[in-house]
Amino acid sequence: MIQIDPRSTIPIFEQIFYQVRKMMILNIFNEHDQLPTVRQLARDLGVNPNTISKAYSLCEQHQLIQSRPGLGYFVLSPENAKNHAMKDFKNSFQDLFKQLRDLGFNDESIYQLVKGELYA
Amino acid sequence: MIQIDPRSTIPIFEQIFYQVRKMMILNIFNEHDQLPTVRQLARDLGVNPNTISKAYSLCEQHQLIQSRPGLGYFVLSPENAKNHAMKDFKNSFQDLFKQLRDLGFNDESIYQLVKGELYA
Amino acid sequence: MIQIDPRSTIPIFEQIFYQVRKMMILNIFNEHDQLPTVRQLARDLGVNPNTISKAYSLCEQHQLIQSRPGLGYFVLSPENAKNHAMKDFKNSFQDLFKQLRDLGFNDESIYQLVKGELYA
Amino acid sequence: MIQIDPRSTIPIFEQIFYQVRKMMILNIFNEHDQLPTVRQLARDLGVNPNTISKAYSLCEQHQLIQSRPGLGYFVLSPENAKNHAMKDFKNSFQDLFKQLRDLGFNDESIYQLVKGELYA
């Protein structure tokens, strides 16, 4: 289910982080579910187990999943996943708005630009 | 006039690229103007001249400025700068929209989200 | 009666060791009492029997309980449990004091810190 | 200046984290100072550069230091280091108090125990 693009500039471990977060938001991974084991996912994706560990550790840092040594990784809070993602998106939009304002755009013109793109 | 943030995660050469593009859009740099020399700007910003060269090369590559060997770099087309920036912004918005749609958001909810952030 | 937290970072076999020690100190387990059998406790807690064995072995190793092959495990000495726990606590405090002293704290400031926390 | 004990049960990367935090608190590392480079410290301590990276990343996660790719790691906030350490110590004391209370100790007897150990 998890897919990566080895040619992307985004590091593999980050891609996996986003994928796990996404699947938690889409309720494909639910609370208390066990994630694919580090070794299994490494085999499936054809990457090194350390890379998976790094991805899962990143998820754990952000309180999305939890490791139980000897057992595996388990989904902690899909709610956190959603909040985390929304925060990211809001920051991204605010960053873009700020850059546009710095370029002389007023809010009305930004609004028109965004609207045009959304319904393009 | 050009300012960089050494603590930012954005590479310095990219920051300079964006700043040059921005100053062309704001008509601070106008057509045919000469840009600061590589060495001068390197001194002013306290960075490696190679970094300035890389930034200027990036500008040239995108048809914003032009090098005249032995003389320096000169503004080519503020119009190109504006088009280039708009293309970037549109791509950024489209990327965010795509990610949100992948997370199950429909266009109406994306619209509400963006609107809420813009007039926050 | 014995409870564990599978989400804790403390290994389960250690948690069980501490619980047994605690129940001996609180006179819930008294001298000569038989402990729950390895299999029974494993079922009750939903953990691997090997984990229980490891916990009981640890208790035995510290002279808290005694195995009688073919019969089970029996409480040896609640007194030892208490002494063992006190030694642990004293070591923990001494470790913390040492670390604080290494950070430049004098005994008076440590005293104030601890007092503040105790009666917080 | 940084020292590790390879035989300790505490992972090397954590030992280094604590050492860096300590040296920031003791003003051996001051704001904006550059830390030893990853490769240099790896050579000095005789460990793998990846281990140093992991230690430094941990420091960065906790907002103690900051990486500037291509330049090195730099001290961010000795104040954060102090706050972070104090939080750790307070949690440790509270944990010990809680365990003692669970064993039937009242605050007065805990107070006497700690006082006795501190001025032992």
Next chain:
DNA sequence: GTGGTCTAGACCACG
């Protein structure tokens, strides 16, 4: 079996 740590060594981007 599981995750966690560590080593050795390669390659890349940035300055």
Next chain:
DNA sequence: GTGGTCTAGACCACC
């Protein structure tokens, strides 16, 4: 030169 990513493979503790 710097840090960042990734691989391959080892060893450990825990279950």
